[in-house]
Amino acid sequence: MSDTRIVVIEVSAFEPLLREIIREELASFFASKQEALLKKECLYANHIAKILKVSKQTVYNYWKRGDLPEPKRNISGRAYWTPEDLENILKHQGLKTKFNVFD
Secondary structure (H helix, E strand, C coil), X not given: CCCCCCCCCCHHHHHHHHHHHHHHHHHHHHHHHHHHHHCCCCECHHHHHHHXXXXXXXXXXXXXXXXXXXXXXXXXXXXXXXXXXXXXXXXXXXXXXXXXXXX
């Protein structure tokens, strides 16, 4: 006959640890996604919005008021910027973002 023990542990005892683990995993996941976007040659408005954590409309507003340079155009006419364009603008003009992109 095996000796079986049942142990009861309250979930609240593990809650802070689980929260920290989840926070770290999500931060790592989003950092890798951001790095992948920055390695792209063409950053469209939706990519820039994801990187800056703003809406696509905010990206267009930055462009309209001159905070983003005039975009290049692909063969179908779609506007895009390079990672260098974005980095230069962020460093020199300090666009408002929810976190510092280029630390």
